Amino acid sequence: MNDDAMNEIVQEFLVETNENLDQLDQDLVALESDPTSRELLGSVFRTIHTVKGTTGFLGFGLLEGLSHAAENLLSDLRDGRLGLTKERTDVLLEVVDAIRALLSAIEATGAEDDRDLSGLIARINVLQQDAEPVVAEAAHAEPVVAGAAHAEPVVAGAAHAEPHRSAGERSVRVDVDLLDSMMSQVGELVLARNQVSAHVEMIDNLALHQTVQRLSMIVSELQEGVMKTRMQPVEQLWSKLPRVIRDLAAQFDKLVSLEMEGGETELDRSLLEAVKDPLTHLVRNAIDHAIEQPDARIAAGKPATGTLALRASHEGGQVVLEVADDGAGIDPAKIAAKALERGLVSKGELDSMSEREVVDLIFRAGFSTAQSVTNVSGRGVGMDVVRTNVERIGGTVDLSSTPGTGTTFRIKIPLTLAIIPALLVGCREQRYAIPQANLLEMVQLRSDGASSDIERIGGALVYRLRGKLLPLVRLDETLGFAPLAADEQPEAVSIVVLQADGLLLGVAVDEVFGTEEIVVKPLGRHVKQVPLFAGATILGDGGVALILDVIGLAAAARVEEVTAGLALSSDLADDEDRSLERSTFVLLRVGRDRRVAVPLKAVARLEEAPASSVEQAGNGRVLQYRGDLLPLVALSEILDTACEDAPVEADGVPASIPVVVYSDGERHLGLVASEILDIVEGVFEVRPVGAGPGILGSTVVHGHVTDVLDVDAAFALAGKEPERVA
């Protein structure tokens, strides 16, 4: 036999044996909970037996000797002459580790290294000797029986063959590189198809159209088929975890049972590879930090054995992977203290953060809750790396945690990265692609009507979408284009509502063209530095379009902080307990430096009204507003602020005045401020300092003492019960 043929056999042996070892790990751990399962024992036996046979043939003496010893022990276990004890499981797992180590030595050097396995083999033999009294007479079933057992696997194999093993006969091994290159070729084919379709549109030939349509269909099917070949069940990723969990639990003296659900969910293999480390890290964390010691669990009224659940499922074109534990949960107070200690946030920032935002701090770089560096979680790989790794493949991670009850991490990732459906939008005569996974909805506004729905708060734009304020960025501004002159404004503005990283974002674009399947291509080094672009693609007409990175967009527009709160406010509304603690305020300036917070809840609109449209009616002032009259209340009157720039005063008034419009559906009322500063959300402790008529008290926002307005009392005080406006 020549060297090449031999190498090929060794390679095949390595691949196959490594797979079998993963199965062994699982089987052995499963055996612990079901020590008498003949099926599992048979499976373990067969695997070791195969290793022994092949290594003997290939001349790997150490492997052969080790697997022979293990096989003898397994043979006794399988035939019931010995019972499976923890010691025996341990030694068998050790065998698996030793085989693995030898395999990697063979892979690296082509030969076994010169490790000494005699100790391990001796221990196997000892464990084989001290049989339980009941079956003592059978304990001396050595070489002869073991030899006889060699014939058995055939029968056992036939009887207990697991479905996924026999499937091996109907499948072939394909080199991963070949699959990758097929995938990229199919990508090119899809592009070429799109281009042909675009050109054919202009040709009036029925036969040609039909042929192209058929071609198009075949290409789509081919694409789907090739994509499927790259799909692997999540199970594959999970297969190593039972062993990891068993070892970790033993190391920390914790009891952990593992539940797996949805392992058949399939995912592109490159993505599977990419989430492997984040997932393992989450599992390690759960056992190291989350699940308590058995006595602590019992004291907390929970079963001594903690549960770690791995779940996988499809959700709208994405795969959701969950790691859930029923451990101690994450204590926001501890996180806050740690973040403060590490200097990640200031006291002021913490005060304005919601509980959820505080918990999210664990994803910040430089944060690690490990009290001391353990050899499990404290490897310098923090949750920030988990998040970065997941986001790199277009996914998101978030977590929900209830102190005392447990924590659930959710990783959401796209099915595949190679070909994605995308929305094409236009901005300044150029097309951009937005991955459809990020797309929630589209809204079209005519320019003349748009101005009243798009408002500016501080420096940021917001759009009121079905009563909720949506942070908005103008794509042209974000891309650095100078604003258009008034007469160049497009007739209509489209708002594309996107979701990324748990936040909602509106992007105003000039035009929306529709969707197209695009092949994501990497950007060159010079363009890669722009965080707004995730890649580029070639469109049907041969033109190049940049793919927008939604997280980059949000970051560029610096909307994250504002939005985290806005996006959350809807979730929190459902949660009675927390909505009591949390609130969202519109922050106003009154007079020169007085700050007032008014609850956002009842705010219908934020307006800049021309000062000229304010008129005197009866004993109050009103604003002509949408064909109606809106009663106005100046905050400066309520606050009794000497107000140099009181905007409603007749002389020297600014051209426009900021008005916060309150509404309860029928009644409207306008609060006049000097400036609308911001929208803030968080837990604000209102202290009775400065409380008085119309003022509930004060709190601290962004480091400034801020009065909190009592809206109802303020109306009453001003003698203006909100009036009915027909």
Place this chain on the structure above:
Amino acid sequence: MSPEQNHAAGGDATAQYCTFKVDHLLIGIEVWRVQEVIRHQPMTHVPLAPKEVRGLINLRGQIVTAIDVRQWLGLPGRSDGASSMNVVLRLNDEAISLLVDEAGEVVEPAADTHEGVPSTASGQIRTMFSGTYKLDGALLLVLDTESVTRISGENGAGAAHSATRRAS
């Protein structure tokens, strides 16, 4: 054997250069670095990219970044309607196109006409070019192709202008 190895093995004894005109400058690029020279292509502008990046072109399904050599050198832009050529280089597995005014012939200058870049040239020039050759009636500036990878949009535009006049 990769072009790099090939090049190293061949040594510098008889180097061949593709020549290109950019404004008043004659620029040479080692022949083995040049993948192809193509006429002007439709280009997609990349907002916020370094100013030297003129756009992206579709080169038979591959997306290639086009660098405007005039912008890079800090020279005035091409007048309207003036044509340009794409010189596509292969650099560390990435194709990059250099936009030049026109392509010239391949020259094989005598080794003894080689000189370093004048020390009076600006820093920008010295980072871009690795040496010069005195040709008949022209000075050939040899582009250090690796410097293309270092473009970051922070070069002092205009600084190059006066210095290049001195060099030519």
